[in-house]
Amino acid sequence: MENLIQVKDLFKIYEFGDIQIPALNGVSLSIEAGEFVAIMGSSGSGKSTFMNILGCLDVPTRGSYFLSGNAIGSMSRDALAQLRNQQIGFVFQGFNLLARTSALENVELPLIYGPTPARERHHLAKEALVSVGLSGREDHHPNQLSGGQQQRVAIARALVNHPSIILADEPTGNLDTKTSLEIMQLLTQLNEEQKITIILVTHEQDISTFTRRVIQFKDGLVLQDRLQHPKKTD
Amino acid sequence: MKPISSLKVALRALQINKMRSFLTMLGIIIGVGAVIVMVAIGAGAREMIAQQIASMGSNLLMVVPGATTAGGARMGGGSASSLTSDDAKAIKEECPAVKTIAPFWGGVTQVIYGNQNWNTSVTGTLPSYFEIREWALASGRNFSDQELAGAVKVAIIGKSIVENLFGSEDPLGQIIRIKKIPFTVIGVLTPKGQSSYGTDQDDTIYIPLSTAQKRVFGSRLPNRVRMIMVQAQDLSLMAAAEKQINDLLTQRHKPQGDQLADFTVRNLTEIMATAEQSAKVMSLLLGSIALVSLLVGGIGIMNIMLVSVTERTREIGIRMAVGARGIDILFQFLTESVVLSLVGGLIGIGLGVLGAELTSKFTGWNVVISILALLISFFFAAAVGIFFGYYPAHKASRLNPIDALRYE
Structure with a gap:
């Protein structure tokens, strides 16, 4: 099976004047299409930096990154934007929804930057909202929704362009245990039913038990990369 | 997007x-x-x-008399009575840059029609005056040569005179009395509005120059005119016209010794420009x-x-x-x-x-x-x-x- 993601000797070094702070110290790994991966590690382990590079939001200082066989390092800003639009869906810890904008319009956001004609956007966004269990909430603004519902809107936004990967950065970090469980169930379902590759960053042990593969980061390096039997969600 | x-x-x-x-x-x-x-x-x-500028007429020069001296006190420009109808005639005939002239002579006096009276300026001039000022008649006609030669008592009146003396009546053919002398109204001018100084240009009466000189505003000097309005052939000939008039009048009036020239030529178009x-x-x-x-x-x-x-x-x-x-x-x-x-x-x-x-x-x-x-x-x-x-x-x-x- 072809590797969806392949990174080799990935370095990311932040410079603050004369001081250099390494965040990634030569990470090499590959992820196949359809995997459900948890990236674990304490804060400062480089897991979020790694995630941002995977999501083409940030560029590595050194090293190579191939996504679906395309070398990311040589792509322009615009090409990267298009890649994010078409192939990657993001779910953030803080939801990152547009305030004072309805759930439906939030979900439509990726569509307006893509080739989808305007008249189809509403329909596609509505479908995505239904698939995350939020039918009837189209006109609600983020401040009228609970944390779990806001994260569902964010997941619907990530889904709406039918991406091959969903990158979730601490998706349950701002949620209570019960809601966290619901969100994990939803992600598991998307992975199993729609075969979407899901990579999630977390520091919570409980959350990582839902995935098949766990990659442990420490000091900018992969400490451990293991497979496990995922906990059943139902 | x-x-x-x-x-x-x-x-x-x-x-x-x-x-x-x-x-x-x-x-x-x-x-x-x-x-x-x-x-x-x-x-x-x-x-x-x-x-x-348009209402004043285009390419205008004004010839005004010089200053007089009365007992050592100089009276200021225009106080002399040195210009005559003959000067005007000479300007027209001898200055090639001049298209036409309109000398005038008059004053402010009482005008009576029926039981109405009104004080207004009465100016004696030539028919060319209206042509220079681009002032059309609303009704009636301009002065004829016979009326000019014979000092006939006819008048052309402005819009404000019609309003003040006649009201809604048709003034043409009516008799008005200027300084108690009866005049027949032969024409009414189109309204011209305010001048650049804010005076009502329509509050005025025009009569033939000869009539004004001989019958209404007589003076010890016959043929005397207040000023001579001159229209140059063209805007580019203004300076030439000014010089020709200066030369001609200097020659005609022959100022003695250190005596000042008894006239001045003013370029109105230049002032307005x-x-x-x-x-x-x-x-x-x-x-x-x-x-x-x-x-x-x-x-x-x-x-x-x-x-x-x-x-x-x-x-x-x-x-x-x-x-x-x-x-x-x-x-x-x-x-x-x-x-x-x-x-x-x-x-x-x-x-x-x-x-x-x-x-x-x-x-x-x-x-x-x-x-x-x-x-x-x-x-x-x-x-x-x-x-x-x-x-x-x-x-x-x-x-x-x-x-x-x-x-x-």
Whole structure:
């Protein structure tokens, strides 16, 4: 099976004047299409930096990154934007929804930057909202929704362009245990039913038990990369 | 992203911050409004001066008598009674640059019709007077050669005389008494309005020059005229005409020794051209002051857009994360500033037109609102929006997605 993601000797070094702070110290790994991966590690382990590079939001200082066989390092800003639009869906810890904008319009956001004609956007966004269990909430603004519902809107936004990967950065970090469980169930379902590759960053042990593969980061390096039997969600 | 989507996104953003959008627009509204009012006032002043020049007649020279000395006291220009009908005739016949002349002689006196009386200026002149001043008759006819030669008692009257003496009656053929002498009204002039000095040009009566000299305003010097109005052949021949008249009259009057020339030639067109020039400078000045306020409005837009970009850094990050390209972000913010300046421009045009009309109503000034001025200020407002909106929009479009997303 072809590797969806392949990174080799990935370095990311932040410079603050004369001081250099390494965040990634030569990470090499590959992820196949359809995997459900948890990236674990304490804060400062480089897991979020790694995630941002995977999501083409940030560029590595050194090293190579191939996504679906395309070398990311040589792509322009615009090409990267298009890649994010078409192939990657993001779910953030803080939801990152547009305030004072309805759930439906939030979900439509990726569509307006893509080739989808305007008249189809509403329909596609509505479908995505239904698939995350939020039918009837189209006109609600983020401040009228609970944390779990806001994260569902964010997941619907990530889904709406039918991406091959969903990158979730601490998706349950701002949620209570019960809601966290619901969100994990939803992600598991998307992975199993729609075969979407899901990579999630977390520091919570409980959350990582839902995935098949766990990659442990420490000091900018992969400490451990293991497979496990995922906990059943139902 | 398509332009229509860009516009929608921009309108949404402006709608969310209504008060701020309005205050930002206010700068442009005031700027455009000020430009329109100022340009309208300036254009109005110029038009008025142009009308006055036209009403006076074109290519005009005025020959006025020199000063007299009475017991050692000099009486000032025009006090001498040195010009005669013969001088006028000589100017017409001997100066090639002169097209036509109209000497005149008269005074202010009482005029009676029926039981009405009125004090007005009565001027004796030649038929050419109306031609020089481009003054048409509303009804009746001009003086004939026989009337001039025979000093016949006929009169051509202005619009205000008709109103004051005749009311709604037809004055043609009626008899009015000037200094108790009966005159037949043979013509009525078209209204000419106010002169540049604010006097009523229609409150006047014209009679043949010979009649004025011999019968109404007699003087010890026969043939005497108050002034001679001269029309040059062409604007370019004004200076030539001035010199020819000077030479001719100097030769005719022969001032002795250190005696001053007893006449002066004034170039009226030149005086009015100067007035027109100063009105032009004034309207330019008014316009540029208003442009400065439009510029200040533009800086206001830039200021707010910069604040807006900083405030919405996270939003920009989210949009970039889901696939917005730099140019999409650039267009989004540029559209916002252009919409602000265009809407502001339109409101400013509305208020400017209203302001110009009100100015005209309350001050009585002549204002001219030209479509060209409206178009120019509208496009200028758009240009201000693009110019001052570009920097903040560019700044937004160059943000690093991850830095923007992490911005607190």
